[in-house]
Amino acid sequence: MVHYSSCGLEIKDASDGTWRLVPELHGALQVHVGDHVEVLSKSMLHRVTINNEKTRVSIASLHSLRMHEKMSTAEELVTDENPKKYKESSFNDFLDFLSKNDIAEGNSFIGSLKIN
DSSP: OEEESSOOEEEEOTTTOOEEEOOOOTTOOBOOOOHHHHHHSOOOOEEEOOOSSSOOOEEEOOOOSOTTOOBOOOGGGOOSSSOOOBOOBOHHHHHHHHHHOOGGGTOOHHHHHBOO
């Protein structure tokens, strides 16, 4: 969950590749479901832009499954035509990835889970 002081969150429109500003909703709490939902469905790529005129403060609260509980694509959704696209993972796997990789260099946890 994220509470922020000013707008700046953008989402990428998959249909044309453009970035679109998410409207500011005063008093709203945004919930970002994160990488694990990508395993179950197509989640939206997002970023936060810098505003040179106004400081933006974000307060994040991280919630997840138990540390070693594995999450994977529901077997009922996997077929020969729609094979599994990601390896199973846990919150511990996510933290381990963060401790060993620099996301500023373009490394992503979801990328490490993709099955080629």
